[in-house]
Amino acid sequence: MCVCVCLCVCMCCYSPEWGQVSDEEQKRVERVSVEDGEFWMSVPDFRQNFEMMEVCHLSDDTLSEPTATKRPWHCTMHHGKWVRLLSAGGPPQGGRFWQNPQFNLTLLEEDDDPSDPELTCTFLVALMQKHKRRTGVQLNLNLHIYKARSGSRYLSSLDLTLLQPVLSLPVFSQQREVVLRGRLAPGHYVIIPFTAEANQEGEFVLRILTEKGNNAVPADKPNADENCPTEPTSPTQPLLPAIETTRRLFKKHCNSVSLSPSILRLTQQPLYLTQQSRDCMEWQV
Secondary structure (H helix, E strand, C coil), X not given: CHHHHHHHHHCCCCCXXXXXXXXXXXXXCCCCCCCCCCCCCCHXXXXXXXXXXXXXXXXXXXXCCCCCCCCCCEEEEEEEEECCCCCCCCCCCCCCHHHXXXXXXEECXXXXXXXXXXXXXXXXXXXXXXXXXXXXXXXXXXXXXXXXXXXXXXXXXXXXXXXXXXXXXXXXXXXXXXXEEEEECCEEEEEEEEECCCXXXXXXXXXXXXXXXXXXXXXXXXXXXXXXXXXXXXXXXCCCCCXXXXXXXXXXXXXXXXXXXXXXXXXXXXXXXXXXXXXXXXXXX
16 A cells, blocks of 8 residues: 555656656646546556556446346447537526437336335446546536336426436536436336536436346437527527618607718618617617
8 A cells, every 4th residue: 555655646647757758648648637546657667566456347247136136237328418509408407408418218127036026127327428537627417317208208398397307316426427226117217417517518428237128229309399498509690670660760769850971871871779779778969
């Protein structure tokens, strides 16, 4: 333990030894100067201080309960991303939660556990951030699982205001990967991964591990939600009134006698007035 601590101090992200490593090599190994507990060792130092290295691998069949019949689990992996103003809806408290990526979870066959009287399906959902080590910024993540609406595999904004998650993580986590393990009755469910704030961009990997014939697929997202007011995804100019309408409004609210062509040329440079301007301003030209 003492050797590891000493090496950690000597080879931390801010160690002067990094000055001997070229910028190209540091970029290749994706080095990030962040105090996250990560440290590096040279190969000679590693061979001098360690005699054995054990790498543990969690196989699928180790996920079953000790009393249950051991069988390999089925793993489904999906790559997704949160995109600003498109699929980065943020938390449920915001008005864009429905825009987050959604995944259908189908649980059809219950567990083979004779000691469990309940007909439930055990599953595990793991959400991992991608490429965040390069930037040194970790997003706050969470997972919600909802009961799917009958006849539809996608939850709208109205559905999400009426439904409560059947399973969720208790708090947001800034770890690279968050894991939710649960047991639910056979049926159709919707998994929604999301970030703590809306419009936070990032890529992720969602893994769903289930037993037997259960599976998970991405939900088909509609182009728009009729229950949610639409907003432009990019800045746009509002529609302008017709020139004749502008002239009538201008004459109505301004002193036409004091108008000077040198100050305002209405026919060549029409002035567009908003309702707020007409209500709150007195035009003096």
